[in-house]
Amino acid sequence: MDFTECYQDTCSAVGLAARAGDARRVQRLLKRGYSADVKDNRGWNPLHEAAASGSTECVRLLTTSTDSMDSCDYVNSLTHNSETPLYFAAKNGHVRSVKLLLKVAADVNLKTHDLSCPLFAAVDGGHQETVKVLIRHGAEVNGQRSVSGWSCLHQAVYRGHADIVRMLAGVSSLEAVDDYSITPLFLAAQYGHSQCVEMLAGAGANVNCQATDLATPLLIAAQEGHLACVEALLAHGANPNLYCNRDQWQLPIHAAAQFSHVRVLERLLEVTERECECSKGKVSPLYQAVLSERPASLAPLLRAGYNPDAQPCFGYTCPLELAMESSYTQSDEGVEIVRLFLGAGASISDQAHSLALRSFQLLQLVLSCRGLPPSGPERAALAGLALAEVDSASCWLPLLLRAGMEPALLLHPGLFEEAGEEVLSFFLEFVNWRDLPQEIQNILSRRQAVSSVTTMKPLEGIPPLAHLCRLQLRACVGSQRLAERSYVQRLPLPSLLHDYVQFSDVFRKHCNSIGILSVS
Template identity: 60%
Template sequence: MDFTECYQDTCSAVGLAAREGKIRQVQRLIQKGYSVDVKDNRGWNPLHEAANAGSAECVRLLLGAAENCEDYINSFTHDSETPLYLAAKNGHLRVVKWLIKGGADMNRETNDMSCPLFAAVDGGHREVVELLVRSGAEVNGTHSPSGWSCLHQAVYKGHCDIARFLASKCSLEAVDDYGITPLFVAAQYGHHKCLEILADEGANVNCQAKDLATPLLIAAQEGHLACVGVLLAHNADPNLYCNEAQWQLPIHAAAQFCRVSILERLIPVTNRECDRGEGKVSPVYLAVLSGQADSLRPLLKAGYSPDAQSCKQFGYECPLDMALWCNSWSLDNECHQTREIAQMLLSAGATVSLGMYGFALQGHVPEHLPLILEYAGLPQGDKLAELVQKALEEVHSAPYWLPLLLKAGVDPMLFLHHKMLEDADDVVLNFYLEFINWKTLPSNTLQILSRRQAEGTWIPRKHFECVPALSHLCRLAVREAVGSGIFSKTAFVQELPIPTLLQNYLQFNDIYTAHNPLPCSLLGQQI
């Protein structure tokens, strides 16, 4: 039902005149004996109408004509609103004065737990607020379903003048049902002037809500730089843990929500224990988890470790592990960001475990392996042998990883294994044999190849029937002499005093081009 208009069958003549502020008409109707206490379909009587409209003279006339002034002045609408509540809500100072003088109950609550003072605060009516407080209105009551005080509401609305007035009258540490103080509210909603007023007045800048969140944490999370500045200037503790597991700090919130300016303020004042401390969580994890490359950049620049610590809370061994896994399930529009993050971690020297190499070999995310090889290179010694073994276990993905590993400098002879010879498909096997001397293979290898040829699972290229060309034998000899790792370095080959065409030949570029087992689009990106 629409209660914004007056229905003729319920609104009294006195009520209508009071609503329109027609003082003489109200006076004439009273003199003619019209009742001043007839309610309309909202429960409003003429006094409610006059108070809501701000007609102080009508209020004075109606109070004088009431049979029982005390009951009349505190009468309720159907929403349990008193005339004083309506006047305060709309900032009608003169009406409020008349109603207080007439004995209105300043603390009577509505059905939604509000009261005249709370309504005046909410509307930003400073003079009405001051009048009500001076007249004895309760300032520390709770007037919302969540238990907010008038000071909470003043700060929430950003009414600085009212907050300044109430700060000297109200409890600064009043908490709502969530343990949140007015100062916390100021930090949460970015009202830095109100925040400064409360902090100057002595409010606790390190208060914690029931979930242990602090004003500094919430300001960092919401991106309120000015509030962060005020809090730090008033000695807010950036190292106060904000969860029961004791790892979350304001710097984590800034990293997670990409509040870069705030992050740069918090980095120099945050204890580095969170960087690699056991049981803690580096903010690097939060930047990676939320896909925030812009957050990661200042952390790494400031010296935060790209390896951090093993993170049981998130189930990852290191940030790079998290970045690679996140990349594997990211949506298309998120992939660029996660690739950039992985690249940043690798550039900063992140350690690549064999498990990461093994995951990358599967080729679920084609960018992983070339990125790792570019920035971290190949593992050394026994680790390289383990990598080769892992690769052979993923021989079905050899069209993806074989060119990349050979290009990175893995000795092709390490792949001369029965897994490669028996399980690799026809194209991959032909590609692989181009990197070795196919005429000097061991007898057991030749037996496997002969069997596959007889079964029709391998069709050798015609030139495999002949002795390799002298040029090919020469490049094999050069590779053996200097080592596959060095031989794969383009910079090394380019320093050789030979023509560019021969440099390309030494690096087997003719074979990569002619015998490419990878899809052309991927080869173009990686080789």
């Protein structure tokens, strides 16, 4: 026999012939004494090549050659990764080669380094006939068959091979779990294989199984937006009210809201109990919609009657506060979320008002939806919150005054001490600056004395008669009424004066000076 062939990087002559499926050449080489057991740098011998290429005739020749039968281990010879010829034949779906190898005592359950096996490889490739043959010859269908701990049924579900799933469901453990306690049914729900969900649930798989982190198939299907899987799970008894985390608050409806799977969310709204809506220790799904900036999720929740005020969570007294945080309101989605809450009647806490006062866009939205607080004490409280945000006065001052806030509520020394000169010059247009409290006049005088610009009105100047007239009109009808265009139009005044008595010229000038569009 010629054993002189030894290649570090290439296949032997017999191996190359087997790879090409050239049975005649394999036969000639074997007759000339070439070895059938020379391995290449991967540890492949000619039988591996023949099995991988699906050349059944080459497999027959190699397994019946004189030298190859010196050891019964030849048919189960391993590559450097512990793959057998049967493994390659099964992986590539060469069912005739599989049958022949099994006939000559190939071990059907030998594992590779990565814990795969012929059956697992055939399942992965979707080779239904090969799977049947392997099972009939005793292939182990249960147990961990991969490094992740998956069974063959896991892999069939993952690939979406419905016919193989149907086959394995009758002979495999439906509750086999991987390293994270994930079952095949869970995988089917995760990857949207609704047909597999139906098969497994119909065969008796537990639809309420929980992974290590307590996630359920229904939660993962909702998170991924697989409506058909959600429907199948619910039809087979999946519990939408089973909490899916250790803090006992997350339900499938939260996952649907977080990822804005609206159709799934609407379906879960029909079956989910409302315990999480306002209960202490729970979390309303409204928070999930806000955290992920999903107005499309928020709208159906509010339409379904979820309380817009909800319970305190994540350090916020209500979802609206969270929505008004600057990090959530720099986008159109964030502003739309605030709009939806206001439209649903959400209460505006002091903290929410404070957050709105820092943003021209948000405060304009709040005032357009709700207007000013109706009562004097509430309005005074809002003025107090505004005065605590002097740095943002150039934004909130024109909005509050345009909405009908009484300027007297804002006559506070802190504003005149800290606000910019442009803001003060604007504000003085709404008062009789000769009639200001002495403390404020002293502050203004002191600021004028050290100012390098002359944006503020000289306090010694006499207010124009027209200015005094519109101040008097406001005192007679009230700031709130004067802010209403329809009311002003009914006053016995020439239409040319309507804008003037509403201080429109002052608002326009201020908006232009600070670079905002309009307060109307």
